Amino acid sequence: MPGADGLAAHWMAETVRLREAHWGPLEDASESRRARAEGRGLAAKILLRARYLGQREKLDELLARWKRGARLALLGLAVAALFAGAGAALGALGNGERPVNLLLALFAILGLHTLTFLAWLLSFGVHAQVAGLGRLWLWLTRKLARSPDAALAPRALLELLSRNGALRWILGGVSHGLWVCAFASLLLVLVAVLSTRRYTFGWETTLLSADAFVHATTILGWLPARLGFAMPAADMVRASNGLHTLPASVQMLWSSWLLGCVLAYGLLPRLLALLLCLYMSRRRLAATALDASLPGYAELRERLQPSSEQTGIDAPDTGEVATRIPSGHGAAQAGRPLVVGIELPGDEPWPVQALPEGMADGGNIDSRTQRNALLESLRAHPPSRLLAVCDARQTPDRGALALLAELAAPAGELRILLHGAAAGAGRSAAWRERLAAAGRPADSLYEHWPPALAWLQHGGDPSQADSGAGPDAPAPGRPQPPLQEHRDGRN
Secondary structure (H helix, E strand, O other), X not given: OOHHHHHHHHHHHHHHHHHHHHHOOOXXXXXXXXXXXXXXXXXXXXXXXXXXXXXXXXXXXXHHHHHHHHHHHHHHHHHHHHHHHHHHHHHHHOOOOXXXXXXXXXXXXXXXXXXHHHHHHHHHHHOOOOOHHHHHHHHHHHHHOOOOOOOHHHHHHHHHHHHOOOHHHHHHXXXXXXXXXXXHHHHHHHHHHHHHOOOOXXXXXXXXXXXXXXXXXXXXXXXXXXXXXXXXXXXXXXXXXXXXXXXXXXXXXXXXXXXXXXXXXXXXXXXXXHHHHHHHHHHHHHOOOOOOOOOOOHXXXXXXXXXXXXXXXXXXXXXXXXXXXOHXXXXXXXXXXXXXXXXOOOOOOOOOOOOOOOOEEEEEEOOHHHHXXXXXXXXXXXXXXXXXXXXXXXXXXXXXXXHXXXXXXXOOOEEEEEEOOOOOHHHHHHHHHHHHHOOOOHHHEEOOHHHHHHHXXXXXXXXXXXXXXXXXXXXXXXXXXXXXXHOOOOO
């Protein structure tokens, strides 16, 4: 699963799985059919089914809102971290009126960071996930992305990331990234205030000797010294007890020592941990694979990858049994024009008119079984042109329009014949309105068989579909006459 697109696909699949687990299976006949036709392998088909269901159920919009909320929450926390770092620097140094106790200032700056960083390191030994700022980010994101199904998005993402082992690294990356922002701001403010104010540094104690501070300063200053920061000598450390007046050069050495400690023990560990988390997150996400044995996925195997599938017939319909629906409706050979009847009356013969040679007969579709069989055949053998014959004397319903939409997907081009338009002028007007609302242009509709069959046989420019195709075709350049004027009684 390389990249964010792969993560999004698996996230959508997990969201659909959880939704179906809570509220029952979704009606997915069309989506499963498309997934079977386009996918290679069970996992790919499950991801395709989830994508199509997500688009239909608006789950893709839910995930998009959650991602926007996550980015907004992360941005807000980053701004807060910048202010927190600046505040920590100002709080540790004060206003310059009193001497700065070096060890207390260093503890104020690095104390919480050290505890949380050690807890994160120890979590690897106890197999626990410690990423406080990462958890805070998740909590804030949930607050920003509220909707009836809002809980599905984070739960699906957390379960997905937990299974592939990426959750620890992603939450750790968020936490370390915020700490990097805080330390970057802290160092900038330290440099700014040390450059514009006069500070006096020293150490204070009642119990410890001066040598204890010499050793502490030497140990803490070893790594910053390797990075090029200045290190005060032992006599300078002993003299910085607040009882002696020290020159400005000594105060500069202490400033450099303090900045080096913050960089070496604060910013650098967090930056290295951030880079490690980003690297491991990328590796884990790249290895994400769909577990088809999970509940909700296992039940899809037979629907998306059945042990036997229909592949159509290997010879065209001979027309010897014209009034019978062809078995399986497998006449849709690849590239061949196809005629299909949509719930035409059973007392009429099919096809209503003799079909020219080279055209395939899809039969009169009047049941769910016939519909599914035809769509399976179209997916396997898409026709170059498809003519759907609808009964203009019947009121158009959502089922017929939905079937037309499914037929249009695999066909090279779809046009519609309103059979019986002269006898049902009132309802044919309703058909035109509903089809226009569904996005079908007026020039893709016919009211008579001759121009429709002419287009099916020869194709042509949609704007001239009726041109010269029959006695009712208007002359070139003349507008199409209104529906009422086509009542000549011909079918």
